[in-house]
Amino acid sequence: MLWQLKKYAVGFMEILHIYRQYIILLSLVVASIFLLQTNANPQLTYIRRHLLFMTAVVSRFQVWLPEYESAASVKNLKERNIELFKRNTVLEEAYLENIRLRKLIQFRDRFPLRTVPAHVLNKIPNPRLSVLILDAGYNKNVRMHDNVITDRGLAGKIIEVHENHSICELITDEMFRAAAKIQRTRLDGILRWEGRPNEMGFYGVIKNLDVRIGDVILTSEYSEYFLPNIPVGVVYEINNEVPGLFKDIRLKTFSDLNTIEEVFIVADTSRSVAARSGFEEQFLRNLK
Amino acid sequence: MGIVIRKRWKLLWFAGALGAGYFIQYNFVLPFLSIGHWLPDCQLILTVYIGYRYGAVAGSFFGFFSGLMQDVIIDFYGLYALSKTLAGYTASYTASRHVLLIERIYLPVVVAALAMFHDGIYYGIYVLGVPMSWRTMMVTYALPNAIYSGIIMFLLLMLIPKRLLAHMPASE
Numbered sequence: 001m002l003w004q005l006k007k008y009a010v011g012f013m014e015i016l017h018i019y020r021q022y023i024i025l026l027s028l029v030v031a032s033i034f035l036l037q038t039n040a041n042p043q044l045t046y047i048r049r050h051l052l053f054m055t056a057v058v059s060r061f062q063v064w065l066p067e068y069e070s071a072a073s074v075k076n077l078k079e080r081n082i083e084l085f086k087r088n089t090v091l092e093e094a095y096l097e098n099i100r101l102r103k104l105i106q107f108r109d110r111f112p113l114r115t116v117p118a119h120v121l122n123k124i125p126n127p128r129l130s131v132l133i134l135d136a137g138y139n140k141n142v143r144m145h146d147n148v149i150t151d152r153g154l155a156g157k158i159i160e161v162h163e164n165h166s167i168c169e170l171i172t173d174e175m176f177r178a179a180a181k182i183q184r185t186r187l188d189g190i191l192r193w194e195g196r197p198n199e200m201g202f203y204g205v206i207k208n209l210d211v212r213i214g215d216v217i218l219t220s221e222y223s224e225y226f227l228p229n230i231p232v233g234v235v236y237e238i239n240n241e242v243p244g245l246f247k248d249i250r251l252k253t254f255s256d257l258n259t260i261e262e263v264f265i266v267a268d269t270s271r272s273v274a275a276r277s278g279f280e281e282q283f284l285r286n287l288k
Numbered sequence: 289m290g291i292v293i294r295k296r297w298k299l300l301w302f303a304g305a306l307g308a309g310y311f312i313q314y315n316f317v318l319p320f321l322s323i324g325h326w327l328p329d330c331q332l333i334l335t336v337y338i339g340y341r342y343g344a345v346a347g348s349f350f351g352f353f354s355g356l357m358q359d360v361i362i363d364f365y366g367l368y369a370l371s372k373t374l375a376g377y378t379a380s381y382t383a384s385r386h387v388l389l390i391e392r393i394y395l396p397v398v399v400a401a402l403a404m405f406h407d408g409i410y411y412g413i414y415v416l417g418v419p420m421s422w423r424t425m426m427v428t429y430a431l432p433n434a435i436y437s438g439i440i441m442f443l444l445l446m447l448i449p450k451r452l453l454a455h456m457p458a459s460e
Contacts, residue, residue: 032370
């Protein structure tokens, strides 16, 4: 037995002796690579990154290999996966809603007028009748012509009230008109929708008057239904090359009326509060 | 037992001589040999010579340890060690009895060729992840340095007496 082991050892040593130069080369190369690994240079970072990528590629090939999991456990895992996916979607939705509602609560707390929060039950995207159906009606003291706002600016006005719900005409309705003014110069004009989503026209400013891109448009004191100084939008295009006396002014609305889900109905119609200086800042600070 | 102790001493002598030789050539010889940014690679010349004369094992070992000393200078451990190990190993395969009479011409060519091989590996790793081109580095630095190393090898061989050169390479 011992003799045989000795024979194997001698044979092994002989093999080592014959191939010694290859073994030594391999050992030195391995030692060099080991030393290279100890560096923190960008070259090594690059190599490590590519090695990780190659590992990912190789692991993708592994997917093609036959799966040794039992059919029952695979089915079980798939069901669990679907369940987790559903739960994840619900949590994600709740998280986003949480962020949105927190902002709205903050806005409501510091807003000087009494407001009724309302959820959008339905949107009717017909350009001839652009309205929202809200989940607040007489039961929450909502009245005709109450202003509807978001934390960023004007959204529309109530045109129909029922016991549990009401209908809001959006500012992007074809029939919508409102008196408005430019914040910087106090020039008056009329707001109307011109057919593009989240965009409006500001009509009635004579061509030689001062209007600049970036001017903020607010509701005016002349308006019959709207409280003054509620921001509507910002001027992004001015065109004097149109026939007639007036400029062609276009603005982008502050409220995104395509994705609107929660609004505030202004239940307090005190014009004196809205006319105070700095009222519009309640909205404009949310845009920053 | 005596043989083992003698071998250990031999190894210590080898390491000491290598370190001292490297220190001397890095501080006193290289500054006089540089032409612009071109420099001969003295370690590589010695590695190739040892690989050529004494075989793959000696060439690989010498290449590894002399490369390691250069790695200390550039603070990139393993880079010169790897390229010089491979150069020292490859040098042993260039030895041939058919070139004995033209060794003074042949060996510098081998040095230049292996310098290109060595720098090819060196810059191949060195340019990874940094905004440098391997081809530019090879043309700007590796090629002139390889030619310069070959010339230095030729001059060294001219200084060595012919009778010392006229013996068989180890791998033959």
